[in-house]
Amino acid sequence: MRRGFMPSKDSEHGRIPAALPPTTWYCSLAAANLKRHGLDPVSRYWLQLEGSLTRALQLRCQQGFHVEVAREGFYRPTREEALTLGIPMGQVAWIREVRLCGDDTPWVLARTIIPRSTLRGADRRLKNLGRTPLGAYLFSSQRWSRGPLQTGLCHRRDQEQPPVARRSLFHSGERRLLVGEYFLPDLLARPDSNRT
Numbered sequence: 001m002r003r004g005f006m007p008s009k010d011s012e013h014g015r016i017p018a019a020l021p022p023t024t025w026y027c028s029l030a031a032a033n034l035k036r037h038g039l040d041p042v043s044r045y046w047l048q049l050e051g052s053l054t055r056a057l058q059l060r061c062q063q064g065f066h067v068e069v070a071r072e073g074f075y076r077p078t079r080e081e082a083l084t085l086g087i088p089m090g091q092v093a094w095i096r097e098v099r100l101c102g103d104d105t106p107w108v109l110a111r112t113i114i115p116r117s118t119l120r121g122a123d124r125r126l127k128n129l130g131r132t133p134l135g136a137y138l139f140s141s142q143r144w145s146r147g148p149l150q151t152g153l154c155h156r157r158d159q160e161q162p163p164v165a166r167r168s169l170f171h172s173g174e175r176r177l178l179v180g181e182y183f184l185p186d187l188l189a190r191p192d193s194n195r196t
């Protein structure tokens with residue numbers, strides 16, 4: 001196994017970052033752009049895209065789209081994530097980390113933090129998504145809506161890790177969850193990447 005990577009049972013590519021890179025979050029694309037001048041047009045496109053990311057990726061696939069679950073379970077969010085969600089420090093939450101793959105290639109890494117208080121009633125189903133994309137659940141529901149998108153600049157260890165990310169809170173009444181989406185170089189390098 002190459003250092004810093006884990007093997008993937010499902011992917012033939014063997015280029016899958018095991019851990020998400022540390023990321024600095026900015027309240028807008030404009031704020032992030034002040035730090036990293038000249039964010040390229042393809043990154044800007046994905047960072048600002050409205051609606052379901054799953055759906056947008058599915059539209060770019062020739063052979064198919066699938067979700068690979070890297071880990072799912074009750075874990076402790078970071079302090080910063082707990083603050084962003086307004087949950088007590090140290091309280092465990094349901095954490096889901098996945099790879100969104102187009103044509104068998106990982107295109108996006110996603111990390112979702114779901115507080116325990118969100119896992120009630122019908123939303124208990126959020127623990128049982130498995131390979132069903134979270135976007136299919138959130139965007140088919142009338143109850144859930146998305147807050148503003150933050151832009152993340154990633155501090156990567158190597159060129160195979162995602163350079164940029166975006167993050168937003170989803171709300172349903174008092175319930176919240178936090179979705180982070182990290183764009184991998186294979187997606188950003190596609191010639192049709194920012195064509196709708």
Ligand SMILES: C=C(O[C@@H]1C=C(C(=O)O)C=C[C@H]1O)C(=O)O
Nearest residue numbers: 052053054098110133134135181
């Ligand atoms: C929020 C969405 O759901 C996507 C699917 C995810 C999952 O299955 O865990 C995670 C993040 C998203 O990119 C979306 O499609 O926009």
